[in-house]
Amino acid sequence: MKSVYLVAIIITIIIGSFFNWILCCEQTETITIEEEYIESVKEDYEEVVEDKKNAPVVNPLIIVDSTGSFSYKSNDNFNFHESDFIIIRPLGPGVDKGVMQVKEYLSSNKNVQITGFYEAREENTSAFPNLGYARANAVKNHLVAKGISAKQINTYGKEMDPLSEYRDVLVGPVSLVITEDAGFKNAEEVVGRIKEQPIVLYFETGKSTINLTEEQRERYLDIVRALDKVDDISVVIYGHTDNTGNAENNMILGKDRAEFIKAYLVRNGISAENIETVSKGQNEPVANNNTAEGRAENRRTVITIK
Missing domain, CATH: 3.30.1330.60 (OmpA-like domain)
Known part of the structure; x- marks a missing residue:
């Protein structure tokens, strides 16, 4: 009789140990899976944040006619280094595509107004009154090289803080507007x-x-x-x-x-x-x-x- 009780006790201990082992392992495995998932999501998030941090600033080239229907937009633009007025090359294809459309659109009573922008902190390394004029003149020369008459282009310079910047490159610090204003008259x-x-x-x-x-x-x-x-x-x-x-x-x-x-x-x-x-x-x-x-x-x- 005692032996029967002893066997029953032994069996109970074995069964209890088995279920305890099953539940424990399942819980440990579940925790491990959850931790791995959280870690992977965290890594993905950090990658997205880092990519966003390093992504180029998109400051699109926009050319409009203030008195007409012409409108052009491209993610390519005229870019410059800080405290400089030389256009960074090569230019994206969208820039010259827009320039050629402007050339085809211009009539005898239309002019292109180019305004170059600069930040107060920049050093003026040009012969112009400010870097804005110098940048506008550089863009003007590019338009002239593409066949647009200099007589139909007027340039201006203006301070703007802050400018769009990506890795020490000023992205598109210029504006181009088609207008009927004759500009420089004297x-x-x-x-x-x-x-x-x-x-x-x-x-x-x-x-x-x-x-x-x-x-x-x-x-x-x-x-x-x-x-x-x-x-x-x-x-x-x-x-x-x-x-x-x-x-x-x-x-x-x-x-x-x-x-x-x-x-x-x-x-x-x-x-x-x-x-x-x-x-x-x-x-x-x-x-x-x-x-x-x-x-x-x-x-x-x-x-x-x-």
Whole structure:
């Protein structure tokens, strides 16, 4: 009899242990599956967040006619590095597609208004009053290269904070609007004013450095606009020196200075074909070469229009 009870107790213990093992393992397995699922979802979420963080900023190129029905939009755009005004290339296909549609759409009474934007924190590395004008001029030159007349393009510069940015690249800091506004109207007057008051830049002895004042930047903008609007004019740069050294070397130095300024103007958007350089050497002083002050005035280049 005792043996029967003993067997029954043993069987009960075995059965209880079996069910306890089953339930325990199932619970452990369930917890493991839940943890793995949560971990995988977390990883997916982190990947999505990271992808979003690294995704390019989409600031679309939008071209509209403020007085008509033309409208164009593309995710491609004109992009620039910070504190720079050179268009980053290659351009996306959507940019030139839009430019060609604008070219086909423009009529004699329509113009393209290009506004370039800049942030206050950016350094103005251009010859223009601000980077906005410089960027607008770069876009203008691209449109001209595609066959749109410069006479139908007006450029402007405007501060805007903040600009759309992706990895130190400013995405589309320009706007293009088709309008009937004639824009820059007094080009002939500007040409006369520049001839009377050309841009004069001074050099230290044996050095070629450029430091434009705000007034000179405004004059440079006038020169660029005048070239766009008036036929049969060009820029001429005269290089002058003091009488230090010999006359022959000073003729070379004057030419070098004029060529240095030419390269600077070309980088700032004026076609090399529209610029002539002439050296006057030491032959046309404006001050007395017997004084340091006078020699400093004679070491100069003169930028004007002819």
